[in-house]
Amino acid sequence: MIRQNYLADLEMSTYLAQNPITDADVQADYNREITSLSPQGILSEYKVSDIAVASEVDAQAALARIKKGEPCDKVAKSVFLAPNKVQGGAVGWI
Known part of the structure; x- marks a missing residue:
């Protein structure tokens, strides 16, 4: 189990090193999520x-x-x- 976890962490680290996540990526994903939550542009918060x-x-x-x-x-x-x-x-x- 430890070996499997290590290999998974290594794979994730390698992938993120080769494909860094930018602020623009985060903003685009955020905007996509907001749009999907509220197609009419109305989002309720409580x-x-x-x-x-x-x-x-x-x-x-x-x-x-x-x-x-x-x-x-x-x-x-x-x-x-x-x-x-x-x-x-x-x-x-x-």
């Missing part, structure tokens, strides 16, 4: 947040606060159990 609590009762209470209009990040900062509590439960962009 900033995702979550709230992790200890029990269903805590989850229902947090949901009730949000439904009353309290900002999700404020609720997350007060009840969230995960490390991203400080960021209001922010997960990132998807």
Whole structure:
């Protein structure tokens, strides 16, 4: 298995040395992917947040606060159990 992995790494290194990837190649591939994701030019992105609590009762209470209009990040900062509590439960962009 070690020999096979070594040979695969060697082959990949040799190929990349003979066929370097340029910034233009990366940009072209990126543009192709964006085009394939959204033929009409509309691409949706979402900033995702979550709230992790200890029990269903805590989850229902947090949901009730949000439904009353309290900002999700404020609720997350007060009840969230995960490390991203400080960021209001922010997960990132998807």
